[in-house]
Amino acid sequence: MQTEQWLYIGVFLVLAPLLPAAAILIPRLIAPRKPNKIKQDTYECGMETVGETWIQFRVQYYIFALVFLIFDVELVFLYPWAVAFDVLPMFAVLEGVLFVAILIAGLVYAWRKGALEWR
Amino acid sequence: MVPVEYYLGLSIVLFSLGALGVLIRRNAIIIFMSVELMLNSANLTFVAFANQYQLISGQIFVFFVMAVAAAEVAVGLALIVAIFQTKQSIDVDQINLLKG
Amino acid sequence: MNLSNASASLNAILPLVVVILWACALLLVDLFITKERKGLTALLAAIGMLASLIITLARLDLEAVVFNGMVTVDGFSNFLTVLFLGSGIVAVALSYDYLKRMGLEKGEYYVLLLFTVSGMMLMAVASDLIVVFLALELLSIPLYVLAGIATPRLDSEESSLKYFLLGSFSTGIVVYGIALVFGATGTTSLAGIVDAITAGSAGMGLLVAGAAMLLIGLGFKVALVPFHMWTPDVYQGAPSSVTAFMAIGAKAAGFAAILRIFIQAFPALSVDLTPVLWVLAALTMILGNVVAIAQRNIKRLLAYSSIANAGYILLALVPYGQSDVAADSVASALFYLLAYAFTSFTAWSVVIALEQVEGKGLELEDYAGLSRRYPILALTMTVAMLSFTGVPPTLGFLGKFYVFRTLLEGGFPGLAVIGVVTSLISAYYYLRVVVYMYMREGEPQAIRDPWLYIAATASAICLVVLGIFSQPLFAWASQAMLH
Numbered sequence: 001m002q003t004e005q006w007l008y009i010g011v012f013l014v015l016a017p018l019l020p021a022a023a024i025l026i027p028r029l030i031a032p033r034k035p036n037k038i039k040q041d042t043y044e045c046g047m048e049t050v051g052e053t054w055i056q057f058r059v060q061y062y063i064f065a066l067v068f069l070i071f072d073v074e075l076v077f078l079y080p081w082a083v084a085f086d087v088l089p090m091f092a093v094l095e096g097v098l099f100v101a102i103l104i105a106g107l108v109y110a111w112r113k114g115a116l117e118w119r
Numbered sequence: 120m121v122p123v124e125y126y127l128g129l130s131i132v133l134f135s136l137g138a139l140g141v142l143i144r145r146n147a148i149i150i151f152m153s154v155e156l157m158l159n160s161a162n163l164t165f166v167a168f169a170n171q172y173q174l175i176s177g178q179i180f181v182f183f184v185m186a187v188a189a190a191e192v193a194v195g196l197a198l199i200v201a202i203f204q205t206k207q208s209i210d211v212d213q214i215n216l217l218k219g
Numbered sequence: 220m221n222l223s224n225a226s227a228s229l230n231a232i233l234p235l236v237v238v239i240l241w242a243c244a245l246l247l248v249d250l251f252i253t254k255e256r257k258g259l260t261a262l263l264a265a266i267g268m269l270a271s272l273i274i275t276l277a278r279l280d281l282e283a284v285v286f287n288g289m290v291t292v293d294g295f296s297n298f299l300t301v302l303f304l305g306s307g308i309v310a311v312a313l314s315y316d317y318l319k320r321m322g323l324e325k326g327e328y329y330v331l332l333l334f335t336v337s338g339m340m341l342m343a344v345a346s347d348l349i350v351v352f353l354a355l356e357l358l359s360i361p362l363y364v365l366a367g368i369a370t371p372r373l374d375s376e377e378s379s380l381k382y383f384l385l386g387s388f389s390t391g392i393v394v395y396g397i398a399l400v401f402g403a404t405g406t407t408s409l410a411g412i413v414d415a416i417t418a419g420s421a422g423m424g425l426l427v428a429g430a431a432m433l434l435i436g437l438g439f440k441v442a443l444v445p446f447h448m449w450t451p452d453v454y455q456g457a458p459s460s461v462t463a464f465m466a467i468g469a470k471a472a473g474f475a476a477i478l479r480i481f482i483q484a485f486p487a488l489s490v491d492l493t494p495v496l497w498v499l500a501a502l503t504m505i506l507g508n509v510v511a512i513a514q515r516n517i518k519r520l521l522a523y524s525s526i527a528n529a530g531y532i533l534l535a536l537v538p539y540g541q542s543d544v545a546a547d548s549v550a551s552a553l554f555y556l557l558a559y560a561f562t563s564f565t566a567w568s569v570v571i572a573l574e575q576v577e578g579k580g581l582e583l584e585d586y587a588g589l590s591r592r593y594p595i596l597a598l599t600m601t602v603a604m605l606s607f608t609g610v611p612p613t614l615g616f617l618g619k620f621y622v623f624r625t626l627l628e629g630g631f632p633g634l635a636v637i638g639v640v641t642s643l644i645s646a647y648y649y650l651r652v653v654v655y656m657y658m659r660e661g662e663p664q665a666i667r668d669p670w671l672y673i674a675a676t677a678s679a680i681c682l683v684v685l686g687i688f689s690q691p692l693f694a695w696a697s698q699a700m701l702h
Contacts, residue, residue, distance in 0.1 A: 062200050066193045073189030091225045112250040141388050157391030164398035172405045187356045202376045
């Protein structure tokens with residue numbers, strides 16, 4: 001039983017790289033090749049690229065990312081809380097509310113400090 | 120079911136990779152990623168044992184580790200950004216104002 | 220867990236709740252305090268900790284196991300809570316003028332200080348490895364930021380990054396250790412671990428590995444050799460007021476965790492762990508004291524001194540497995556921590572008084588001639604140095620005395636000899652500071668800040684007076700047994 005399960009995984013491991021390999025190799029063999037400047041250009045959502053690719057991002061991006069990161073991951077506690085909401089005792093419900101309140105305090109701090117403004 | 124020793128073996132490998140990364144690599148971000156690898160190998164161990172004993176508490180611990188790791192990441196990245204702004208480098212070998 | 224149960228639990232950790240809520244509130248209140256009036260934030264932070272301290276002192280004999288056994292309030296935790304809150308309040312007194320001088324008046328400083336103190340208090344009551352982990356992070360993460368609060372000054376940032384990278388590395392080790400202990404016993408509660416060991420259901424190999432990793436991870440936090448290499452750099456680079464607090468609070472909290480975990484949960488492993496502790500303690504005392512001799516910078520000197528002191532505290536833990544000595548282990552370790560806290564604060568407040576501009580006035584030469592221009596500061600520093608050395612009748616002497624006595628009771632005379640010899644070595648560099656202050660000529664510069672002088676002289680007086688009347692203090696530490 002168990003070896004059989006592993007066998008499936010083994011078959012997958014062999015088959016999985018074959019498909020993309022075929023998709024890359026077959027066009028390379030049969031497709032006509034006529035490169036020009038537009039085709040060679042970097043693809044950026046159909047827009048013409050502007051400036052260097054390696055640029056330094058503004059610090060504001062990082063601050064946004066950090067604030068996002070915190071609130072994003074803290075959701076890990078809210079998800080089970082929300083799923084089990086109807087069977088939770090009162091204390092657990094209040095605990096969740098307290099948790100959200102603390103998060104809001106953090107958000108207010110970030111907001112007042114101007115971390116959410118784009119400068 | 121996969122025996123718990125397999126998970127433990129994998130987690131030991133991950134943990135060693137992470138610890139080696141911290142000790143060998145010189146880029147602050149990569150050191151930092153190695154630390155995350157260590158934390159996640161611990162998470163794997165927790166989940167594996169929680170599954171073996173059929174205990175929910177091991178999985179809850181993983182939540183705590185994840186949440187705290189996120190807080191640590193935020194502080195760490197903020198520090199790295201700050202030091203990069205001052206010094207234009209995050210190579211820990213160049214961070215040598217203080218001689219140990 | 221129902222509501223009445225929960226309110227009983229919250230009541231048991233009321234001092235902690237007060238500090239945490241106060242910190243959250245202060246974070247928001249501080250937004251509306253203008254930069255010129257950050258003294259108000261400092262005052263509010265001190266008031267919050269004072270309120271919590273009063274609550275703790277009002278019910279010192281409280282004992283309770285709450286939150287489904289995750290939190291234990293007992294004599295041990297009450298003793299440490301008082302120590303943490305006291306050092307938090309002293310840290311505010313040391314910081315206020317220092318921050319103003321260095322142009323670092325940020326309200327976040329005091330908020331982070333409060334969060335760190337709450338992490339330490341949580342560490343004192345933690346009786347589940349999950350809570351230990353949370354407390355460790357709650358105290359460490361604000362400290363990383365505090366170390367770097369002087370940004371954009373590079374040495375502060377560097378010290379912060381170093382502290383952060385090694386701190387999170389040690390956290391990773393601690394978490395993995397907890398995972399292994401969980402794997403060995405199927406529980407993270409300290410009482411549950413003991414039950415699993417007694418019942419024989421624990422996987423001993425995994426358990427020893429987990430305990431060893433916990434020791435390594437926490438060894439980083441309290442700076443045991445060979446896990447100490449971050450200490451001098453971090454202590455030197457961080458703002459002095461932060462270093463003072465870090466040297467006392469973080470170390471005491473780390474030892475709180477080590478004592479609680481090892482004495483409560485792992486006495487059965489003492490056959491394997493005692494030799495390890497023996498070697499760690501000996502290495503820490505020898506290396507800390509010998510390397511300190513070469514230091515000319517007073518912050519680095521005190522950093523190595525703090526490493527050496529970690530070794531002396533660890534001495535108390537070496538015989539922890541013998542059930543008749545374990546109580547003395549706890550008592551002498553706690554007493555030593557208290558003595559160390561008083562001594563360190565005395566020394567650091569003098570260091571802060573002499574640091575006119577960030578990073579200046581920290582060399583030994585800057586202390587030359589201090590006795591002539593600032594006799595009080597010189598006398599205070601002398602008391603601190605004598606206490607560090609372990610000269611009677613200071614608290615430091617009694618701290619060492621009780622630790623060595625515990626060691627002899629446990630039957631480790633060899634280690635006690637190493638302790639005494641390294642203490643003698645330490646006299647060389649501690650007394651050199653005194654020699655500089657009294658025998659050399661110089662033009663030292665110090666500031667005259669009333670709060671700083673009050674903190675310095677008060678703790679110096681405490682060192683001597685409590686050293687003479689230490690009996691009640693030691694009796695209190697002896698009651699702080701772990702069950």
